[in-house]
Amino acid sequence: MSQIILGVGDYGASNRPGEDIKTFALGSCVSVILLDPKNRTVGMVHVALPESSINQAKSLEKPGYFADTGIPALLKEMARFGCNPKGKGMEVKLCGGANVMDTNDTFQIGKRNGLSVKKILWKYGMGAVAEDLGGNFSRTVTVSVDTGEIILSSPARPNWKL
Amino acid sequence: MTEKIDREEIQKVIKSVPLLSASAAQLLRTTTDPDHDLMDIVKVVKTDATLTARVLKVVNSAAFGLINEISSLDRAISYLGERLIVGIAIGDCAAQLFDKELKGYEGEHGALWRHDLRTAIASREVVVQSNSDINPDLAFTAGLLHDIGKALISDYLQGTAGEVLEKIESEEFDDYLSAEEELIGFDHPRAGYELALAWKLPEAIAEVIRFHHTPADAREEFQELVYAVHLGDNIAMMGGGGTGADSMRYKLDTNYTRLIDLQPDALAKVMLTVNEEFIKLERSFSATGDSNR
Numbered sequence: 223m224s225q226i227i228l229g230v231g232d233y234g235a236s237n238r239p240g241e242d243i244k245t246f247a248l249g250s251c252v253s254v255i256l257l258d259p260k261n262r263t264v265g266m267v268h269v270a271l272p273e274s275s276i277n278q279a280k281s282l283e284k285p286g287y288f289a290d291t292g293i294p295a296l297l298k299e300m301a302r303f304g305c306n307p308k309g310k311g312m313e314v315k316l317c318g319g320a321n322v323m324d325t326n327d328t329f330q331i332g333k334r335n336g337l338s339v340k341k342i343l344w345k346y347g348m349g350a351v352a353e354d355l356g357g358n359f360s361r362t363v364t365v366s367v368d369t370g371e372i373i374l375s376s377p378a379r380p381n382w383k384l
Numbered sequence: 385m386t387e388k389i390d391r392e393e394i395q396k397v398i399k400s401v402p403l404l405s406a407s408a409a410q411l412l413r414t415t416t417d418p419d420h421d422l423m424d425i426v427k428v429v430k431t432d433a434t435l436t437a438r439v440l441k442v443v444n445s446a447a448f449g450l451i452n453e454i455s456s457l458d459r460a461i462s463y464l465g466e467r468l469i470v471g472i473a474i475g476d477c478a479a480q481l482f483d484k485e486l487k488g489y490e491g492e493h494g495a496l497w498r499h500d501l502r503t504a505i506a507s508r509e510v511v512v513q514s515n516s517d518i519n520p521d522l523a524f525t526a527g528l529l530h531d532i533g534k535a536l537i538s539d540y541l542q543g544t545a546g547e548v549l550e551k552i553e554s555e556e557f558d559d560y561l562s563a564e565e566e567l568i569g570f571d572h573p574r575a576g577y578e579l580a581l582a583w584k585l586p587e588a589i590a591e592v593i594r595f596h597h598t599p600a601d602a603r604e605e606f607q608e609l610v611y612a613v614h615l616g617d618n619i620a621m622m623g624g625g626g627t628g629a630d631s632m633r634y635k636l637d638t639n640y641t642r643l644i645d646l647q648p649d650a651l652a653k654v655m656l657t658v659n660e661e662f663i664k665l666e667r668s669f670s671a672t673g674d675s676n677r
Binding site: 276326331359 | 491559618621622624625626629631633634635637641646648649651652653656659
């Protein structure tokens with residue numbers, strides 16, 4: 223079975239039967255997963271930071287790093303597979319966005335990533351049908367192209383589904 | 385049922401790991417001396433043929449993509465910079481510890497080294513982005529060594545991670561640090577501090593190892609450095625680079641603001657640099673020949 227592995231700031235899509243898209247150890251990063259049942263295509267972006275304004279050059283080179291450039295980049299990628307470029311008919315699922323314990327506002331990057339992702343999705347008229355955000359633990363996420371099923375894992379915890 | 389361990393037991397473990405090489409120990413002392421320069425580093429490396437060979441191998445590795453081979457040690461060291469040289473020296477002679485599979489934390493093979501490398505970069509960037517007076521190379525080195533105690537106590541924690549997470553969720557344990565103390569009577573900063581004493585590490589680095597989760601308890605003169613690594617450690621975990629089940633299960637001491645001015649934008653820049661630099665550094669260190677780095 224083939225697998226697409228996404229690093230931090232990477233995005234990718236697939237309609238290949240039997241394929242998975244996977245990203246490791248989300249921490250405060252957020253994984254945005256788009257599922258297009260009509261085209262049997264799934265896509266994922268591994269967003270690290272809420273806004274590209276801190277480094278425009280980086281956002282051109284690697285748009286997936288930031289929520290505001292990562293989601294449009296993923297939609298564009300999925301359009302190559304025949305999906306609607308505005309995300310119409312797609313389901314959204316979100317995971318990640320963890321924080322360390324007793325954090326302050328500055329260090330709540332996980333929370334800000336989640337909020338920023340939702341704000342951008344809102345602009346497209348999209349909202350998450352399921353989410354697994356927050357907490358104090360790192361998540362590894364795998365999504366199956368065949369079933370759209372999302373499996374989450376974290377060290378010393380039983381795997382769970384979203 | 386887990387067994388409690390004491391200082392004597394930790395000493396036994398420490399006796400079973402190799403000593404720091406003379407050149408690595410000297411490099412650490414040189415780095416912590418505020419008056420040193422790069423020539424002092426060159427002098428130390430020259431006394432160690434194995435280290436010299438490693439340094440030349442790294443600088444000429446694909447990770448740096450140099451067109452012309454560097455054969456002079458002086459040039460190699462000035463190209464790589466002090467922190468990389470110290471990193472190569474420590475990484476090589478403490479490989480047995482850094483590469484240890486942290487079964488007690490259910491960490492993947494190589495997770496400790498990768499976390500330490502991320503923490504090192506993050507600690508240095510915290511210092512740079514907050515315009516601190518701390519020497520960035522020192523922050524890097526201290527970050528590299530901060531979690532070394534995990535390699536000493538991990539085996540004693542085997543089979544406990546699931547229970548620890550449940551008890552943190554139910555607030556029976558405050559965080560992973562207190563879980564270590566409750567379960568085996570010894571936490572990883574204290575274990576690491578025992579190693580720092582045995583290895584005669586410079587005081588500043590020993591203090592970081594001992595107090596990186598409780599920076600307010602560090603001695604005043606070292607507090608800023610300890611806080612910088614405390615933040616670096618948390619940033620590494622937030623970036624997905626923890627050591628296993630304990631990742632993000634520690635408390636942030638938000639009183640860092642007393643000593644370190646890190647605004648949200650600056651923190652975002654730190655996180656970005658950590659990702660970028662980590663990929664590059666991991667590649668260059670893997671050129672030293674270790675299969676799992």
